[in-house]
Amino acid sequence: xxxxxxxxxxxxxxxxxxxxxxxxxxxxxxxxxxxxxxxxxxxxxxxxxxxxxxxxxxxxxxxxxxxxxxxxxxxxxxxxxxxxxxxxxxxxxxxxxxxxxxxxxxxxxxxxxxxxxxxxxxxxxxxxxxxxxxxxxxxxxxxxxxxxxxxxxxxxxxxxxxxxxxxxxxxxxxxxxxxxxxxxxxxxxxxxxxxxxxxxxxxxxxxxxxxxxxxxxxxxxxxxxxxxxxxxxxxxxxxxxxxxxxxxxxxxxxxxxxxxxxxxxxxxxxxxxxxxxxxxxxxxxxxxxxxxxxxxxxxxxxxxxxxxxxxxxxxxxxxxxxxxxxxxxxxxxxxxxxxxxxxxxxxxxxxxxxxxxxxxxxxxxxxxxxxxxxxxxxxxxxxxxxxxxxxxxxxxxxxxxxxxxxxxxxxxxxxxxxxxxxxxxxxxxxxxxxxxxxxxxxxxxxxxx
Ligand SMILES: Cc1cc2nc3c(=O)[nH]c(=O)nc-3n(C[C@H](O)[C@H](O)[C@H](O)COP(=O)(O)OP(=O)(O)OC[C@H]3O[C@@H](n4cnc5c(N)ncnc54)[C@H](O)[C@@H]3O)c2cc1C
Numbered sequence: 001x002x003x004x005x006x007x008x009x010x011x012x013x014x015x016x017x018x019x020x021x022x023x024x025x026x027x028x029x030x031x032x033x034x035x036x037x038x039x040x041x042x043x044x045x046x047x048x049x050x051x052x053x054x055x056x057x058x059x060x061x062x063x064x065x066x067x068x069x070x071x072x073x074x075x076x077x078x079x080x081x082x083x084x085x086x087x088x089x090x091x092x093x094x095x096x097x098x099x100x101x102x103x104x105x106x107x108x109x110x111x112x113x114x115x116x117x118x119x120x121x122x123x124x125x126x127x128x129x130x131x132x133x134x135x136x137x138x139x140x141x142x143x144x145x146x147x148x149x150x151x152x153x154x155x156x157x158x159x160x161x162x163x164x165x166x167x168x169x170x171x172x173x174x175x176x177x178x179x180x181x182x183x184x185x186x187x188x189x190x191x192x193x194x195x196x197x198x199x200x201x202x203x204x205x206x207x208x209x210x211x212x213x214x215x216x217x218x219x220x221x222x223x224x225x226x227x228x229x230x231x232x233x234x235x236x237x238x239x240x241x242x243x244x245x246x247x248x249x250x251x252x253x254x255x256x257x258x259x260x261x262x263x264x265x266x267x268x269x270x271x272x273x274x275x276x277x278x279x280x281x282x283x284x285x286x287x288x289x290x291x292x293x294x295x296x297x298x299x300x301x302x303x304x305x306x307x308x309x310x311x312x313x314x315x316x317x318x319x320x321x322x323x324x325x326x327x328x329x330x331x332x333x334x335x336x337x338x339x340x341x342x343x344x345x346x347x348x349x350x351x352x353x354x355x356x357x358x359x360x361x362x363x364x365x366x367x368x369x370x371x372x373x374x375x376x377x378x379x380x381x382x383x384x385x386x387x388x389x390x391x392x393x394x395x396x397x398x399x400x401x402x403x404x405x406x407x408x409x410x411x412x413x414x415x416x417x418x419x420x421x422x423x424x425x426x427x428x429x430x431x432x433x434x435x436x437x438x439x440x441x442x443x444x445x446x447x448x449x
Contacts, residue, residue, distance in 0.1 A: 004028060004341055004348075005168030009157050011142045013039060014049055015327050016313020017173035018125045019334035022069050024171070025132045027341045032165060033129075034157065036141035043123040049175075051321065053287035054205045055233045055243040056118035057221075061415035062328030063114045065335055066121075070128045074114055077124055081238035083115040083218045091218045093270060094410065097374045098225030099396040101406045111416065115219060117237040121327070144179075145170050145309055147187045154308035169348065170309045178315035181297065189304055192297040195364070197371050197379035199320045200251035201291040206258055207283040208234075208242045214276035222268045223322065224249040226374050230264055231322060234277070241283060247322055250376035258282040294320045294371070296364055299349070300357035310349050312337065317360050320367050328415055332359050362420040395423060398431035401438070405431055 004027040010017045013035035024031050037048035045052050058066075067074050078084045085091040092113065094101050116124070129135055141160040148155050156166040172180045181191035224231040229252035233245045246254035246261050255261050265274035296317040299305065313330040336355040337348075345351050371377035373389025399405035405427065412421045423431070 006030065007032070007165075007167050008169040008171065009034065009142075009165055009167040010171040010173055011145075011157065012036075012173035012175060012313075013126070013129075013137055014173065014175060014313070015122060015125070016175070016315070016330045016333070017171070018122070018129045019066075019069060019331060020171045020173055020312050020337065021129050021135050022132070023334050023338045023341065024169070025135055026338075028168070029134060031132075031135045032167075033135065033137045034140050034142045034159065034165075035137065036139075036160070039126065039137065039139065040119075040123070043117065043120040045119050046122075049118070049122075050287075050289055051291075052118040052122070054118075054203045054289055054321070055235045055245040056121070056327065057219075057233070057235070057324030058114055058116060058121065059325060059328040059414045059416075060111050060113055060411075062331050063112070064416075065328065065331035066125065069331070069334065070125060073124055073128065077114060077116050077120070077238070080120070080124075081240075082120065083236055083238070085113045085115065085218055091216060093217045093220045093222070093273065095222040095268070096409075096413070097223060097370065097393060097396055098227065099393075099400050101396070101399050101410065111411065111414070113219065113414075115235055115237065117235075117239070117243065118327075120238055144183060145172075147183070147306060149187070152306055154306055168308065172309060172311040172315050173313050175314045176295070176318045178297075178311065180309075180311050180315060184306070187306060189306060190302065192299050192302055195296040195298065195380075197294045197320070197368050197377050198292060199249060199294055199322075199371050199375070199377045201320065201322060202248045202251070202254055203245055203287075203289040203291070203321070204247070204254045204256050204261070205243060205245040205287045205289075206261060208244045208258075208277070208280040209240070209283055210242055210276055210280040214279065215272050217273065220269060220273055224252075224375055226376065228268060229376065230254055230268070232261070232264055232268060233322075234273070242280065244277070244280075249322070249371075250378075256286060256288070258286075291321055294318060294364075294367065296360060298357070300353040302353075305349050305353075307347065307349070310337070310352055316353075316356060317364065319363065320371055323367055323370075325363060325367075325415065329360065329363060332415075332419075359419060362418075363415070366421045391428070394435055395428070395431045398434040398438075402430070402434050405434070 006029045008024045008028040008031045010033040013033045142157045145154045146156045184191050218236040220234040222232045229249045235243045248254045319325045340352045369385045369389045
C-alpha cells in the first residue's frame with residue numbers, strides 16, 4: 001500500500017474510530033487512538049455509548065463490509081454464539097410501515113443475517129484493531145485538535161491532560177456530539193450546513209429471558225406506521241437473552257415497563273410471539289434513550305476546509321436508529337476512506353466528503369420520505385416526497401403477498417445490491433397489478449357476503 005503519512009490520530013474508539021484505524025493502518029506508519037471512555041476487556045455496555053443498551057440490527061451489507069475489513073470476524077462471532085440466520089422468513093418477522101413481509105411465502109434467494117449485540121460487535125472489532133502492530137489505543141480524551149493558521153492545517157491534538165500529540169491526519173470519530181463544527185468556526189472556517197429531520201424517537205429497552213423453544217423467530221421487528229406511532233424490536237443475542245426495545249416516533253412515548261411492553265406486543269406482534277413474551281422474565285432495569293433529530297452535516301458542500309482532519313461515522317451523519325443502518329453506513333464510510341487513500345489523493349477530506357455524500361444521499365432521502373410521509377416526522381418536505389411515499393406504501397402492501405417484491409425490498413432494506421431504493425418500472429407495474437388483483441378479489445368477496 002502507498003504510504004500517506006507517518007502518524008495518524010483517531011479521536012474516539014467506537015465503531016467509526018475502529019474502522020478508521022483499520023483502514024489507516026495500511027497507509028500510516030503509526031496510528032494512535034484516543035478514547036475518553038473506559039474500554040472493557042469483555043463485551044459490555046459503555047457509558048459513552050448509551051445507545052448500545054438498545055437493540056442494534058446489523059444489516060447484511062454491514063456484515064459484508066466489516067468482514068472485508070476484518071477477515072474471519074463473522075465466523076468468530078458465530079463461534080462465540082452470535083445467531084446466524086440463513087433462512088430469513090422462518091427466523092425473521094419483519095413489519096414495516098404497517099405491512100408484514102415474508103410470512104406468507106418463502107423468499108427464493110435468501111441471504112444471511114448476523115445478530116450480534118452492539119457491545120459484542122464492538123468488542124470483536126476492538127480485539128482485531130488491538131492486534132494490529134501499528135495501532136495504539138490510549139484511554140484519554142482529546143480536548144481539541146491543534147490548528148496552525150499559517151499553513152491552515154490541523155497538526156495534531158491537545159489531550160484533556162494538556163499534553164499534545166502531533167499527527168499528519170486526525171480523524172474525528174466522536175459520534176453525533178462532535179465539536180468539529182465549533183472548532184471550524186474558531187479556526188475561521190464556515191461550519192457545514194445541516195440537513196435534519198425531527199423524528200422524535202424515544203426508546204425503552206428491557207433485556208428478557210424467554211424459555212427456549214417457544215417460537216422459531218430470532219429477529220422480530222414491527223416498525224411504526226402512520227396509524228401506529230409505536231414500534232417494537234426483539235433480537236435474540238449471543239448471551240441467550242432477548243433485547244426487547246419498544247419505541248415511539250414523532251414524540252409518542254413507548255411503554256416504560258415490561259407490562260406495557262407486553263401490552264404493545266399483543267397489539268402489533270403475531271399472537272404466538274407475544275404469548276411467548278408473556279412467559280419471559282425481565283432482567284435488570286429498563287434503559288431509555290431519546291433521539292430527537294436525524295442529522296446530516298454537509299461537509300461535501302464546504303468550499304473551504306482545513307487540511308489534516310476528516311470526520312467519519314455519526315459525526316458526519318446519524319440516521320433514524322429505528323431503520324438499523326448507522327453501523328452499516330459507518331462501515332461504508334470506512335470503505336470510502338479506503339478508496340480515497342488507495343487513489344493516492346493528497347487531499348483526503350474533499351474526495352472523502354464527496355464520496356460519502358454519494359453513498360449517504362439515497363439512504364438519507366429514502367429515510368426522510370419514510371419519516372416525513374409515513375411516520376409523521378417534521379422537516380423540509382419537497383413536493384415529490386408525498387407521491388413517492390404513497391407509491392412505496394402501495395409497493396409494501398403488494399410485497400406482503402408477492403415474494404418477488406418482498407425479496408427486492410428486504411435486499412434493498414439490508415443495503416445489499418444497491419443503496420438506491422428505486423424499483424424499476426417493471427416492479428412498480430407488478431406491484432400495481434398485484435394490488436388491483438387483491439382489490440378485485442376483496443370486492444368480489446364483499447359482493448358475495
Ligand atoms: C438508540 C439508537 C439505536 C441504534 N440502533 C442501531 C441499529 O439498530 N443498527 C445500526 O447499525 N446502528 C444503530 N444505531 C447507530 C449506531 O449506534 C452508530 O451509527 C454507531 O455507533 C457509529 O457511531 P460512531 O462510532 O460514529 O460514534 P459513537 O458510537 O457515538 O462513538 C463515539 C466515541 O467517541 C468517543 N469520544 C467522544 N468525544 C471524545 C473525545 N473528545 N476524546 C476521546 N474520545 C471521545 C466516545 O467516548 C465514543 O466512544 C443506533 C443509534 C441509536 C442512538
